[in-house]
Amino acid sequence: MTPNREDYLKLIFELGGDVKKINNKQIVAGLNVSAASVSEMISKLVKEDLVEHSPYQGVQLTERGLRKASTLIRKHRLWEVFLVEHLNYSWNEVHDDAEVLEHVTSKTLENRLANYLNSPQFCPHGGVIPEDNQPVHEKSRQTLIDYPINTKIRIARVLDEKDLLDYLMSIDLKIHEEYIITEIAAYEGPVTIKNNEKELAISYKAASTIFVDQSLESED
Ligand SMILES: [Zn+2]
CATH class of the missing domain: 1.10.10.10 (Winged helix-like DNA-binding domain superfamily/Winged helix DNA-binding domain)
Structure with a gap:
């Protein structure tokens, strides 16, 4: 497409x-x-x-661009929540159908859908769902390549992009998981992250589209 x-x-x-x-x-x-x-x-x-x-x-x-993007993002992400919560889609499957649905969603349908879903705040990829007619403000803005070794991070959001999500499914990385960055290879090589259950080497390209929050508890 x-x-x-x-x-x-x-x-x-x-x-x-x-x-x-x-x-x-x-x-x-x-x-x-x-x-x-x-x-x-x-x-x-x-x-x-x-x-x-x-x-x-x-x-x-521009302000006009942000307004337009916010409306599209609201519709897209509401449909994602619906597809995942009610029709058993996984997070790497929702994009294409949410994409089609957002373009045929009227204001009435958008707001009834939001009510039906109890006005969710986040989509399945961790993205913020803006309020009706409000500009969207994303919360997590730093990516996995923005932090040094030994930082404790929490996966907060990933780009809603099919190839990336397929890749994340294949390496079994999920939203809200916590890890420590253990290795950053030179020359845009992979970033290795680790927790008690697994160790993952993530390509630099993918790492630059995985948004993380820094976990505040320190690790001894
Ligand atoms: Zn999403």
């Missing part, structure tokens, strides 16, 4: 593009598209006043 402009807006948001500049390389990795397609779409988004682009730095959502 070729990503459309909504997918770009959502990804830019998920990478933190409401508060900072996101570079093309991150978008290429997040959407699995070519650098040329990214540049082409960015110019369209700039023309529509949805993002601001600074040469060599990247793009950031």
